[in-house]
Amino acid sequence: MTSPRTQHYSAVAMTLHWAMAAAIIALLAAGLWMTDAIRQPETKNVAFRVYQWHKSLGLIVLVLTFMRIGWRLANPPPPLPDGMTGFERLAAHVTHVAFYALMLAIPLAGWAMVSASPFGLPTIVFGLFEWPHIPMLAGLEDKKPYEAIFKSAHEFMAWGLLALLVLHVAAALKHHFINRDTVLARMLPGVRTRNRKIG
Amino acid sequence: MITMSIDTRMLAVPGASLRTGWWAAALLAQQISFAMCAAATTWIVVPADSQIAFSGQHAGNTFKGVFEKWDAAISFDPADLAGSKATVTVALASAKTGDQTYDKTLPTADWFDAAKGPSGVFETSAFRALGGDKFEADGTLAIRGMKAPVTLAFEFKPAGETAKLTGQAKLKRLDYGVGKGSDGDGSWVSLDIPVEISVSLKKG
Ligand code: HEM
Numbered sequence: 001m002t003s004p005r006t007q008h009y010s011a012v013a014m015t016l017h018w019a020m021a022a023a024i025i026a027l028l029a030a031g032l033w034m035t036d037a038i039r040q041p042e043t044k045n046v047a048f049r050v051y052q053w054h055k056s057l058g059l060i061v062l063v064l065t066f067m068r069i070g071w072r073l074a075n076p077p078p079p080l081p082d083g084m085t086g087f088e089r090l091a092a093h094v095t096h097v098a099f100y101a102l103m104l105a106i107p108l109a110g111w112a113m114v115s116a117s118p119f120g121l122p123t124i125v126f127g128l129f130e131w132p133h134i135p136m137l138a139g140l141e142d143k144k145p146y147e148a149i150f151k152s153a154h155e156f157m158a159w160g161l162l163a164l165l166v167l168h169v170a171a172a173l174k175h176h177f178i179n180r181d182t183v184l185a186r187m188l189p190g191v192r193t194r195n196r197k198i199g
Numbered sequence: 200m201i202t203m204s205i206d207t208r209m210l211a212v213p214g215a216s217l218r219t220g221w222w223a224a225a226l227l228a229q230q231i232s233f234a235m236c237a238a239a240t241t242w243i244v245v246p247a248d249s250q251i252a253f254s255g256q257h258a259g260n261t262f263k264g265v266f267e268k269w270d271a272a273i274s275f276d277p278a279d280l281a282g283s284k285a286t287v288t289v290a291l292a293s294a295k296t297g298d299q300t301y302d303k304t305l306p307t308a309d310w311f312d313a314a315k316g317p318s319g320v321f322e323t324s325a326f327r328a329l330g331g332d333k334f335e336a337d338g339t340l341a342i343r344g345m346k347a348p349v350t351l352a353f354e355f356k357p358a359g360e361t362a363k364l365t366g367q368a369k370l371k372r373l374d375y376g377v378g379k380g381s382d383g384d385g386s387w388v389s390l391d392i393p394v395e396i397s398v399s400l401k402k403g
Contacts, residue, residue: 041259044259045259118380119304120309122299122304
């Protein structure tokens with residue numbers, strides 16, 4: 001029997017996973033709320049603050065994504081349960097790669113959008129330090145069309161991420177409650193994988 | 200007043216014909232007004248106890264700020280408004296609201312464009328007494344190479360060698376093209392920007 005230790009993700013991987021999960025859910029919720037709220041006079045002022053907060057958290061997710069990809073390349077995750085079909089393995093693999101791609105592309109598009117904004121508001125990460133604009137975009141003469149492109153891309157990919165998230169959660173729950181394997185448990189800190197099927 | 204005595208001496212220039220006498224009188228009137236310009240008390244700003252503050256709304260939030268660097272040349276005498284004059288020069292890049300998001304935006308090209316025109320200049324053209332300590336100054340404010348008339352309502356409270364001047368003016372940012380490209384209709388940043396000044400002066 002494989003020891004529960006090697007069946008688990010590393011503490012770093014778990015921390016990154018759950019911290020980023022919380023951040024991304026907050027970012028999706030904030031993003032969807034604020035884009036409407038900024039147009040209502042009653043919520044405009046709160047929405048403006050949420051925008052600044054959204055930019056800050058989104059950039060932190062960008063940085064964490066780079067760290068996470070680095071960590072993952074150096075520390076391969078525990079193998080998938082033996083019972084999974086080839087299609088299931090492929091689906092899991094594609095979903096996870098897509099997650100990493102979107103976790104890079106969405107904040108990059110957000111950063112590009114903000115850099116190409118004619119309004120030119122700086123991004124002060126949680127009010128602490130300035131995150132620079134992308135100089136190539138900030139220096140453009142006519143930024144509006146670029147801002148629009150990155151805005152659409154950001155929104156489109158965010159919906160994609162939301163869809164992926166639903167799929168991801170559904171799959172994790174299926175592994176746990178239907179397949180009764182270790183897939184969810186091994187990402188949960190403190191949960192023992194011993195009593196579950198390894199393969 | 201000293202100036203008066205100087206001018207009366209000039210009046211005493213003798214030997215003029217009646218005709219040239221008129222010219223002399225006209226010239227004299229001019230001399231008096233010139234002399235009076237110089238006559239109104241010169242005041243020096245005490246920076247530690249003086250401020251030029253502005254405020255407005257952005258996205259429903261009120262912001263308040265000050266200009267950290269500015270200077271003023273003031274000669275003012277409540278008894279000699281015609282001879283009074285003030286020129287205020289403000290370093291636009293020194294606008295500070297306490298919110299970095301604003302402070303970093305304000306000097307940029309679409310707002311103050313401080314790189315091209317570092318100062319805003321207010322220059323008075325006329326003063327009016329409104330009774331008591333209250334006055335109004337008409338003048339012109341120039342920012343980003345655009346000029347517009349501004350009226351500054353103020354109170355002037357002299358106390359010996361010092362004086363306190365407090366006042367307010369209503370500016371319209373679009374008069375100077377401030378934020379015209381980013382927000383030309385005030386949907387984000389209010390078009391009206393009230394300015395309040397509180398200045399401690401000492402006789403120069
Ligand atoms: C993983 C990171 C991020 C996620 C999941 C995310 C998600 C979202 C979502 C769901 C929206 C609403 C889209 C819409 O309905 O229009 C949104 C809007 C926005 N996001 Fe992000 N975002 C992220 C990172 C960033 C970053 C890093 C920035 C900027 C530095 C940013 C700036 C914006 C802005 C400015 C909007 C408003 C766009 C508009 O006004 O239409 N986001 N984001």
